[in-house]
Amino acid sequence: MIIDLTKYQEKGSYTTITGKYLPEDIDYFQREINVDEPLDVKVDIYADEDEFVFTGKLEGGYKLACTRCLDQFRYSIETDMEFIIEKSEIDDLAHVDLSDKLKENLILTIPSKAVCSSDCEGICSQCGQNLNEFNCDCEKExxxxxxxxLGELYNEE
Structure with missing residues (x-):
C-alpha cells in the first residue's frame, strides 16, 4: 500500500487514509497464512517534528490450517495498529510504502493455536482419520x- 505524504510534512499535519491491502501468502514459522481477500485498512497519520505517527485498524480475514484437524478455515481479524516511520527513513514522500508495517501488524494477529471450532475433534493419532468427518475403529486406550x-501394579491390587 503506497501513500503520498508530500502535503503532510509540517508538524501537526493530520490526515486519515483508507484503502485495501492484499499481501502475498505468508509463511510464518512453517505455517502458511493464505490471504485470499484484501484487508480493509484505515490509518490516521500525524506528522511530528522528525517522524510520522500512524494509528488505525486492520480488518478482514485469512485462511489458516486448524492445529487439531489440519483443515483450512477462515480466521477473521479486527486489530488496532500503531507504528512510527522516521522522516529520515523515507526516500520519496510521494511514494511511502506501508506494506512492511501492515504485514508486521498482520503477523501479530496470527494465533499460536488456531482451531476451526471449539468442538473440533481433531485427527486420530493412530490412523489419521479426521474425527469431525467420521469416527474410526482404532483402540483408544x-x-x-x-x-x-505401573498399570500392572494397579491390576495386582
Missing part, C-alpha cells in the same frame, strides 16, 4: 510403554 509397569 493407548498405554505409554514407559508407564506400562
Amino acid at each position: 493407548d498405554i505409554d510403554p514407559r508407564l506400562e509397569k
Whole structure:
C-alpha cells in the first residue's frame, strides 16, 4: 500500500487514509497464512517534528490450517495498529510504502493455536482419520510403554 505524504510534512499535519491491502501468502514459522481477500485498512497519520505517527485498524480475514484437524478455515481479524516511520527513513514522500508495517501488524494477529471450532475433534493419532468427518475403529486406550509397569501394579491390587 503506497501513500503520498508530500502535503503532510509540517508538524501537526493530520490526515486519515483508507484503502485495501492484499499481501502475498505468508509463511510464518512453517505455517502458511493464505490471504485470499484484501484487508480493509484505515490509518490516521500525524506528522511530528522528525517522524510520522500512524494509528488505525486492520480488518478482514485469512485462511489458516486448524492445529487439531489440519483443515483450512477462515480466521477473521479486527486489530488496532500503531507504528512510527522516521522522516529520515523515507526516500520519496510521494511514494511511502506501508506494506512492511501492515504485514508486521498482520503477523501479530496470527494465533499460536488456531482451531476451526471449539468442538473440533481433531485427527486420530493412530490412523489419521479426521474425527469431525467420521469416527474410526482404532483402540483408544493407548498405554505409554514407559508407564506400562505401573498399570500392572494397579491390576495386582
